[in-house]
Amino acid sequence: MDYEDYRTHDAVGLAQLVADRQVTAAELLEAAKARAAEVNPRINAIIRDIPVTAPERPEGPFAGVPFLIKDLSQDYAGQPTSSGSRAFRNLPAREHATVVRRWLDAGLTIFGKTNTPEFGAKGITEPEAFGPSRNPWDLTRSPGGSSGGSAAAVAAGIVPCAGASDGGGSIRIPAACCGLVGLKPGRGLTPSGPAVAESMHGAAVQGVVSRTVRDTAAMLDVLRGGEPFGPYAPAIPQDSFLSAVGADPGRLRIGFRVPSAINPDPHPEAYRAVEATVTALTDLGHHVDELPQAPFDDAALARDFLLAWFVYTAWELAEAKQLTGAGDDQFERDTLILAAIGRATSSVDYLDAVHRRHAHTRRLTEYFDSYDLLLTPTLATPPPRIGEFELPAALQKGADLLIKTRTARLLKYTKIVDDMVDKNLAWVPYTQLANLTGRPAISLPLHWTADGLPLGVQFVAPLGGESRLISLAAQLEQAVPWADRIPPL
Secondary structure (H helix, E strand, O other), rough: OOOHHHHHOOOHHHHHHOOOOOOOOOOOOOOHHHHHHHHHHHHEEEEEOOOOOOOOOOOOOOOOOEEEEEEEOOOOOOOOOOOHHHHOOOOOOOOOOHHHHHHHHHOOOEEEEEOOOHHHOOOOOOOOOOOOOOOOOOOEEOOOOOHHHHHHHHHOOOEEEEEEOOOOOOOHHHHHHHHOOOEOOOOOOOOOOOOOOOOOOOOOOEEEEEOHHHHHHHHHHHHHOOOOOOOOOOOOOOOOHHHOOOOOOOOOOOEEEOOOOOOOOOHHHHHHHHHHHHHHHHHHHOEEEEEOOOOOHHHHHHHHHHHHHHHHHHHHHHHHHHOOOOOHHHHOOHHHHHHHHHOOOOOHHHHHHHHHHHHHHHHHHHHHOOEEEEEEOOOOOOEEEEEOOOOHHHHHHHHHHHHOOOOOHHHHHHHHHHHHHHHOOOOOOOHHHHHHHHEEEEEEEEOEEEOOOOOOOEEOOOOOOHHHHHHHHHHHHHHHOOOOOOOOO
């Protein structure tokens, strides 16, 4: 199979070719590896190859389709899960993650792991351990994060979809940066085990990035459902998620908002993305209102998200040191800074932030009494340039001194914190809402900037709203097609 033929099919389509014996799993794997050999040196999406032989008679809904998994929380037995860190580069996983096992049972051929920032703690993918991933639409720009390697691989045509996860936007941000579909399922719908029951108190979930809505829907059918040792028995809809593709979503009431407390003046392209989407929705018969203010306290939510993130990073760093014996020199400066702030946070303040999630959830639930969905940009700016978020040299030296003298807790009271917050959240102020409230959300590639860069829009739904998101996404995909757009790479 040549690349041009391979690229025209999504994962569902490739699986059908295998089922119809028009192509073999070996031929698909050869096409994927050939494309990876051609483009991966330029985009640095795949950071680890997994030795695998395509099965002669694959079984499952995705039988024979090549696939990549994220090098964070998606353990493949016998292969390291580096989490973007030097400390974990050579520590093999003891067992498959549940999502990996489900992908294998679905017939996917997993042949590599994709790049991610250290501990998945950033919205960009530039780990010191492996170097930055690059956006296939513009190699000077980031593919986003933390599932940036997966998004870059899919956008570049190596695979039609790839494993991803989302704790603060890490599926939706790279999908928006790379012109892809990115669905964050609701809390508990997909499994996190067996290593953990749930990640970040359920804020982080597993999923994929893909080129088509039907791939996202069919992959959710593969992943959905709890596990015996998990904390939930999630409610599963009677019909498959794939059946929602092509189903009439009905006439929806949708509210939209572009400014945020974190970034009251988003880039003009963020406005254009939403304006174009509002036009498409109106043409499809939906009722759309501009909201005079956010339906929740977005400034407070951002503070609560970051405080919990700092503490979680401190815990991850401590666990990494315990498991590997690594010292501070094996971790990135930014990770050490975040961990230091987390250790300087009191347990009472941390629990305060966690418990306030209920207040955010109630506010959002009240909004859904009047509206079916919430629409925002996924990004407040076009995809950032590689290296754009590096600390200034003076702040780097100051941070290094505090870390070296073990007074890094004082970082909590310096300009470094404000600088990190402003730079790391100002361009992605919209995505954390769905994580803290546990609601499903999807990013769709409905806008390209004047420079030819993707800039997606996000829809947030109430609990159990995945099918509605999928049916609307498929409707928009028909009205404003995107899968045939190919990066200049």
